[in-house]
Amino acid sequence: MKRYSTEMKKKIVTANIQDGRTIASLATEYGVSTASINNWIRDYRKECRATPEAMSELELMEENRKLKQKLAEAEKENDFLKKAAAFFAKETGK
Numbered sequence: 001m002k003r004y005s006t007e008m009k010k011k012i013v014t015a016n017i018q019d020g021r022t023i024a025s026l027a028t029e030y031g032v033s034t035a036s037i038n039n040w041i042r043d044y045r046k047e048c049r050a051t052p053e054a055m056s057e058l059e060l061m062e063e064n065r066k067l068k069q070k071l072a073e074a075e076k077e078n079d080f081l082k083k084a085a086a087f088f089a090k091e092t093g094k
Helices: 006-017 023-030 034-050 052-092
Strands: none
Touching: 006 023, 006 034, 006 052, 023 034, 034 052
16 A cells, blocks of 8 residues: 655645645546545544644635635636627727
8 A cells, every 4th residue: 555645645635625626636646546535635624623723724725715716706707897898898989
């Protein structure tokens, strides 16, 4: 059975929790089974419930992911509005 460093496990868990990466994509990228990644995530969440500092770190990672998602949505909406404004400016300029 292959052993993975604590740093690698943490990197993969963070990519899932904070960055929203899927377990399947992480398994493919790092050559790790999805079951192992699921176990690492479960263990990390369990560990976080045990200490306030770790829980705070988990909450920050989850909040960071949510904010990144909101930013991406806002950027898409902004791009759409720019295109709409350009379209209407061109239409009214005729």
